[in-house]
Amino acid sequence: MLFTRSLATKVTKPSVIESAIILSRTPIITQQPSKLESTYCAYQRELERRLMWTFPQYYYFKRGTLAERKFLALQRGPVSKLPGVFYSKGVPDVRGNRERNAAQEIVLPLEQQSEDDPNESDSASSSHNINRRILPNSRITKADECGDLKSLERRLDKNLYLIVKSNKTGEWSFPSFLQNSKCKILHEIAESGLRELGGDKINTWTISTKPCKALVNGEKVTFFIKSHILAGKFEPKTEALEFAWVAKDELKEKVGDKYYEAIGFLLN
Incomplete structure (x- = not known):
């Protein structure tokens, strides 16, 4: 059936x-990075700066010129290793006039005042200052x-x-x-x-x-x-x-x- x-x-x-x-x-x-993400990015950025090549000043400033003298006068030379001296931050490792244990800091000379506006100052906030810090918008x-x-x-x-x-x-x-x-x-x-x-x-x-x-x-x-x-x-x-x-x-x-x-x- x-x-x-x-x-x-x-x-x-x-x-x-x-x-x-x-x-x-x-x-x-x-999005706003978390504390872990900020710490990781800061570590990678510092590591990259330490492993980067030494700044080729000979490429930008011809040897024996006034521009090279101004550039060298602004640089902070590395601390050399001396016998019998205790270094709290580690023994200096200087190669090519650079401390390889830290990021190389380069100070560029300020540009001259504009001829159109001679009263304009070469302060850190001046638009003609190539050393000025770039601040992002809020x-x-x-x-x-x-x-x-x-x-x-x-x-x-x-x-x-x-x-x-x-x-x-x-x-x-x-x-x-x-x-x-x-x-x-x-x-x-x-x-x-x-x-x-x-x-x-x-x-x-x-x-x-x-x-x-x-x-x-x-x-x-x-x-x-x-x-x-x-x-x-x-x-x-x-x-x-x-x-x-x-x-x-x-x-x-x-x-x-x-x-x-x-x-x-x-x-x-």
Whole structure:
């Protein structure tokens, strides 16, 4: 006897379909190195400086010239090994007028004052001083100091995500848009809705046309589309709209716990 098995399934079509966009700004600078990474880089840098070749002064300063005399007058000669002397930092190892146990320090002469501006000084901060120290820009911007969440010039070493606040519920979430008869493709709904919400002065790149997450809430299904902002600025067309660019740790404090548990793993 042959038995057949039938499965009773009920397929329900969601009544509401939304397309949400996870718009992110990728990091602009590298992350702050840890203590271990800083120590390792400092060790490698010092080791490289000690093993580097001796500075070829003969290539840059011709022997017997005034330029060579000025250069030699600025150099700090190495300490030579003398009999009967105790050296706390180790016995000097001098080769070619260089202490090989340490990095070679070269002091270059200052350039002459500019003829156009004779009052300009040859100080350490002068732009004509080739010995001046190159200082990088600060990692902390004005937006960080002011706590401006609407600026993209903040948290430069983190991924920032665009979230908006609902006028009805007062909850924060990613921008989501309803499917309509004019546009039924998910990524096009998200892209067009973003520009209707924040203006067309924004250049974005959609990572994939396929959604990365489907969030079911009753009869409503929200599909999430990932995208990056390449240039431009998000400028809401309505002043009542509240938005913010937040990092992942800040997003957890803004949105609800249930919402974050559903989409937290999608964020970098």
